[in-house]
Structures are given as structure tokens and as C-alpha cells.
Amino acid sequence: MTGRITRRSAGVALLGAAALAMLGSGAARAQDTVTLGAVLPLSGASATIGEDQRRGIELAVEKVNADGGVLGRKLAVAVEDSGGRAQSAIDAARKLVSVSKTPVVIGEYSSGNTIPVGQYLQREGIVHINPGSSSPAIKTIGDRSFSTIGLDDVAGKFTAQAVYGMGHRKAVFLAPNNAYGQGVYAETKAAFEALGGQIVANLLFTEGQSNYRRELQRIAAAKPDVIIYSGYGQEAATINREAFELGLSKTPWFGIYLSMCTADSRPETVEGQMGMEVNYVGPDGAWYRDAYKKKFGKEFATTFSGYTYDAVMMAAAAINKAGSAEPARIREALAALGDYAGATGPIAFDAQGQRKTQPYIVVSYKGGELKTAAK
CATH class of the missing domain: 3.40.50.2300 (Response regulator)
Incomplete structure (x- = not known):
């Protein structure tokens, strides 16, 4: 790698x-x-x-x-x-x-x-x-x-506006339970709900898990319009692979810093995902x-x-x-x-x-x- x-x-x-x-x-x-x-x-x-x-x-x-x-x-x-x-x-x-x-x-x-x-x-x-x-x-x-x-006080607002603008109203949020994940969740949630959307489940996960099936099963049970997520390269690769195997990739995914979320993922597991990115050029x-x-x-x-x-x-x-x-x-x-x-x-x-x-x-x-x- x-x-x-x-x-x-x-x-x-x-x-x-x-x-x-x-x-x-x-x-x-x-x-x-x-x-x-x-x-x-x-x-x-x-x-x-x-x-x-x-x-x-x-x-x-x-x-x-x-x-x-x-x-x-x-x-x-x-x-x-x-x-x-x-x-x-x-x-x-x-x-x-x-x-x-x-x-x-x-x-x-x-x-x-x-x-x-x-x-x-x-x-x-x-x-x-x-x-x-x-x-x-x-x-x-x-x-x-x-x-x-x-x-992330700016990134969260941008994410909320983008997701809402795509017509999504019912979202789950999946991110690591650390300073980054907590901060971007709070900003995204506040902005999304101010627009009229709803975060129906907040799944801040512990880093370094061998699998994330428990979190993914909770996402499936929530039946969201969109999955807003973020994860560091190799952890996100595990999440994307397992979501693909569970059929959850049929639900729209919106990644916060999408290149971070997809950098180590197999292409077929993230095909069609959308997300926000820093404008890097x-x-x-x-x-x-x-x-x-x-x-x-x-x-x-x-x-x-x-x-x-x-x-x-x-x-x-x-x-x-x-x-x-x-x-x-x-x-x-x-x-x-x-x-x-x-x-x-x-x-x-x-x-x-x-x-x-x-x-x-x-x-x-x-x-x-x-x-x-x-x-």
C-alpha cells in the first residue's frame, strides 16, 4: 500500500x-x-x-x-x-x-x-x-x-447544505468518536436540522475495530435517505467493504473528506459515492x-x-x-x-x-x- x-x-x-x-x-x-x-x-x-x-x-x-x-x-x-x-x-x-x-x-x-x-x-x-x-x-x-x-465549523455547514440540496431529509451520521468526529457531527447536525432535515441516528464509533457490522446493522434498521460518514483511510475501507457486502451501498453515501474515505477502499465498494472535499487546487x-x-x-x-x-x-x-x-x-x-x-x-x-x-x-x-x- x-x-x-x-x-x-x-x-x-x-x-x-x-x-x-x-x-x-x-x-x-x-x-x-x-x-x-x-x-x-x-x-x-x-x-x-x-x-x-x-x-x-x-x-x-x-x-x-x-x-x-x-x-x-x-x-x-x-x-x-x-x-x-x-x-x-x-x-x-x-x-x-x-x-x-x-x-x-x-x-x-x-x-x-x-x-x-x-x-x-x-x-x-x-x-x-x-x-x-x-x-x-x-x-x-x-x-x-x-x-x-x-x-469543521465551516465544513459541517457545507456538508449539510449539499446533502439537503440533493433532496435528502433523513440521515444517519457515522464517524470516529474523537475530536474530529465529535466536532464535525455537531456542526453538521446543527446545520442540517436548521434546514429542516433530521439526523435519525448518530453512530460515533471506536477507532481500530476489526469490523463495523454492528454500526452498519443499526444504519440498515434506521432506513435513512442518506448515510453521511467519515473515516480514516484503512478504517473507511473496512466500513465500505462491509457495507457493500450487506447491500447498504444501494443507499446514497455522502463522505466528509471523500478522498480520505475512499483512498484505501476497493473501487467497486465506493463507486457512486458523493462527498465534500477541500478545494485542493x-x-x-x-x-x-x-x-x-x-x-x-x-x-x-x-x-x-x-x-x-x-x-x-x-x-x-x-x-x-x-x-x-x-x-x-x-x-x-x-x-x-x-x-x-x-x-x-x-x-x-x-x-x-x-x-x-x-x-x-x-x-x-x-x-x-x-x-x-x-x-
Whole structure:
């Protein structure tokens, strides 16, 4: 599976222990490089997404260095694997801060991992950039935390409007019982019911189950017009396979972050599904799609690589603006960047460091790929 790579191989792609050794010893060589950190799920349920995030970082590092680096030095990003677990994510962040001395750490993907990582970095005085998580609780991390991706208070409203606009009035909601699932459920439910719809069953499941037949049987008993769901790649693959076997795929499915839900699923189990997605290529972002395809020989694996690309590029811009790699000065420069023309579209931070506007699109899964659909 494409997302399963080792921590060592991930590091080699961007920085690498072997590459560091070849640079020679010590402080003199370290002064030639400004190193940022990243915590990504390169193994576990979200490994496909984590690998796509890593690709975005790799493209950004190449771009920054081709344009002269930062502060007249090369830029590098040390990547650590969280395994998709909160404690491992925190341990990885600690290593980046205490050993690699990174002034900025990008990550993670799951809100349940990103929030404690961000809180740790806040306490340590390190800049945190969230490129993939969407729980509204992220905005409470602190003044050193920024997001290049929008939060679920907007995503839930978009989902509700899209589902209601398709004529669905009776829905069940299926998502992981964590900070992300709880947040997006609350926002979607409030918006859907305000429009006149009804959530007839809320099934927030425990992550890491071997099967989800109990939840799926409850969905069948509820007889909904539509199944609104979200799940991390490999868990969603199990859900989709079992739903297909039970005949539940005949009911319309609407995925929240559909590429996440379908990335590891067999095509026949998700054919015809619809869903919402972050608009992952900005109005002037065709160059990013072309660069990704040229570098990796394929289309985007998910919709999330552009957000790590933008995180690295904005961190580099802030370092150059600050004229320093000190965390406090980087934080000030990031907050003052103003409108930034990112691969994912214009990015500006609000007073809480969150992306002010996040464009979304409705997509459908047809013939083995995601295609833009009418709202």
C-alpha cells in the first residue's frame, strides 16, 4: 500500500540520517541548513494520507531551495512518523524540539493527534502549523498555532447544505468518536436540522475495530435517505467493504473528506459515492498539480498534499520576513504575512491563527477516481 513507508525512508526523502552523515560532522554543517519539523501518519490507518502530505513537503523544500533557500541557507524538513497515535505524535514532536531543535513543527493529520501536539508545542514556545486537522477545538491551542486548512465549523455547514440540496431529509451520521468526529457531527447536525432535515441516528464509533457490522446493522434498521460518514483511510475501507457486502451501498453515501474515505477502499465498494472535499487546487494552482504529477508520476493520492506544501512555503516566507529562525520572530512574521497566494488558494489568518476562508467542493467517485460534481 502506497502510504506504508518506514520512518527512516521518510526521513531520507527529505533530510535523511545518511545524508546528514555525508554532510560531515557537527555544528559547522548545521549552520548551513535551517531545519523545520513535521509529524505525519506514515503508518497506521491514515498512512496513504500521511505519505501524500510528505510529498507536499518534499515539493515545497525543493521549491524553496531552488529559489535560494531561507536566510541564505538550505531548508530541510525532518519528518517523524506518528503511526496515527496521539502519544507517538507527542513523542515525535518532543524529538523534533529537543534533538533536531526545530523552530516550527507541521502536523499532524487527525485532530485527536494534532491538538495535543499543538498544545505541547505551545508550551515549548515552538510554532505549530496544522495542515490537515479540522476540529474547531484547534482554534483554542494558542497564539503559536496556525492552520493552513479550514475547520469543521465551516465544513459541517457545507456538508449539510449539499446533502439537503440533493433532496435528502433523513440521515444517519457515522464517524470516529474523537475530536474530529465529535466536532464535525455537531456542526453538521446543527446545520442540517436548521434546514429542516433530521439526523435519525448518530453512530460515533471506536477507532481500530476489526469490523463495523454492528454500526452498519443499526444504519440498515434506521432506513435513512442518506448515510453521511467519515473515516480514516484503512478504517473507511473496512466500513465500505462491509457495507457493500450487506447491500447498504444501494443507499446514497455522502463522505466528509471523500478522498480520505475512499483512498484505501476497493473501487467497486465506493463507486457512486458523493462527498465534500477541500478545494485542493486554488484558482491559480494548476502549476501545483502539474508539479506533483511530474515529480511522482501520478495524480494526487488525496486532497491534502497542497496544505503541507503551503505550510512549508509560508513558514519559509515567515523566516525570510523575520530575518531570523527564532520561533518568537517566526510567529510574529506568520501572523503578519497577510494574504498569501498558496497552492490551495489565497490564505490569510484570522486573530486565532486559523485560515479565514476555506473553499469546498462536492465530488463523486466514479470509475476509480474523484470527479468534481454539481452541488
